[in-house]
Amino acid sequence: METGQIIEFVGVQKTYDGRTVVIENLNLSVRQGEFLTLLGGSGSGKTTTLMMLAGFETPTRGHILVKGKPIEHLPPHRRGIGVVFQNYALFPNMTVAQNLAYPLRMRKMNKREIQVKVDKAIEMVRLEGMQNRRPSELSGGQQQRVALARALVFEPSLVLMDEPLGALDKTLREHMQYEIKQIHRDLGVTMVYVTHDQTEALAMSDRIAIFERGSVTQIASPQELYEQPANVFVAGFIGENNIISGHSEGVDERGYGTIRLDCGQTVRTHLSSSFTDTGKPVKIAVRPEHLVIGTAAQSRSNQCKGTILDTTYLGDHLRALVDIGCGQTMVVRKPLLDFTTRPVAGDAILIGWNDSDGRAFSQVSAQLPPGF
Structure with a gap:
């Protein structure tokens, strides 16, 4: 693994039925502290790649390294990775504070430490005063903030986000893009973000990996992808x-x-x-x-x-x-x-x-x- 890289996919292949290849010979590195977006259309392989990194899917072939160590056989809860899902996956019967405390209790932290971290996370996503509300009492944007706070509350070095803004309206989605990027800058955590929205990817990313039919066709900064596309697919996919x-x-x-x-x-x-x-x-x-x-x-x-x-x-x-x-x-x-x-x-x-x-x-x- 090269210096400064936290994640590396090495020759990763994924097939669900033994015939149709969803991910084909994926070689992809993620740099420490960067905001990397996996961008592609439906069925391009971007979400499958994220799910393999999170531990919810297993590669058919190849290796996934985090800090130089293979993790493909580790269960999700032992990878130390924060995950934000599109549907938020909040516990409906728990309050905001209880949702945030859950991953800390699973790590057997003491009550005082849990309270300190929960309060810090609530302040970070600006949900003060809503600790005792349940998800059904929150707006979509507030639920998204709770999901983000829960992924960050145990201070992981890596956070994965799967289309987290897809259910929000345009104005709120643009506002949350700014908030997520600001949190990324403040914490310096590595983020891998999945979206099909080119504008969202251009606005938020340090680098973007373009997925096409199970492979990365180009990975570069937003400006380089827009101004110097490697092929006509990228030229047509990024912007008009x-x-x-x-x-x-x-x-x-x-x-x-x-x-x-x-x-x-x-x-x-x-x-x-x-x-x-x-x-x-x-x-x-x-x-x-x-x-x-x-x-x-x-x-x-x-x-x-x-x-x-x-x-x-x-x-x-x-x-x-x-x-x-x-x-x-x-x-x-x-x-x-x-x-x-x-x-x-x-x-x-x-x-x-x-x-x-x-x-x-x-x-x-x-x-x-x-x-x-």
């Missing part, structure tokens, strides 16, 4: 992106490729690390916020003609769907202040972007997320 098709026609000395789009225009763009051959089909990814339209597009190195199909007003900005021909569309997203006259459906426009704003991916790597 335009994925358009073409054929490569050559590579210059700077490592930029000349691409003829299926709609006929020729553009130049940065080549991703997954790019393999010239003269082959490619996918190009360009973020909506990197596109400009109208007069501004004339100064960009890449230009593409199109017709607006639809516009959506989103408060501080406008989202336009543009037909560029050959059955392909692009989304442009710009602040409302950028427009003197708002475009409408049917307008013929020019789209522009710079060479460095796009990334080309070999079709060999072009496994697109659902919806593309």
Whole structure:
């Protein structure tokens, strides 16, 4: 295990029926004190990975190391790991204080020590005055705080969280994202967090591991994943992106490729690390916020003609769907202040972007997320 790593998955495989592989040769390390998010769609393997780490599932093959020691044969209660579930898993017949005291009593701490730790945990999640309430008397956000406090009350070095904010409304979910991140900063505890929400992952994580069909396809900081996706799956999965098709026609000395789009225009763009051959089909990814339209597009190195199909007003900005021909569309997203006259459906426009704003991916790597 490398210095600074607290967890390591080494060649881990998981199958439930001996035929269908849910996790395939997983090699993944978690650094001491980091907030790592496992991000993926349904069935990608992220929750199974978390459950194996927690001890509720056993690897079919491979090893899971915590602080250099294998734990796959240890029962959950002997791993010293705090776990927060999506449904909170609070004891309905116990008060808040009793729920928090439960893991301490299981560790046979004395009453005085239990009281001190429970009071500290209640203060940490700002639930003072609610010690004697039962879960049914709490809001969803308050129940989530109790579940988080219970996972932290015995001071574990590792906390696992499985979609803990999934049942909350948008406003409360965003508030709890901030609170969890603040607690992580204050305590310095290692957190492994599972979600399918890309925005949530970008907002909270030190690093994100993208799961696709039982494997990690890229692990990096939020900024690197967004700006330098390793393949077209990540490009399409993290944030909104335009994925358009073409054929490569050559590579210059700077490592930029000349691409003829299926709609006929020729553009130049940065080549991703997954790019393999010239003269082959490619996918190009360009973020909506990197596109400009109208007069501004004339100064960009890449230009593409199109017709607006639809516009959506989103408060501080406008989202336009543009037909560029050959059955392909692009989304442009710009602040409302950028427009003197708002475009409408049917307008013929020019789209522009710079060479460095796009990334080309070999079709060999072009496994697109659902919806593309």
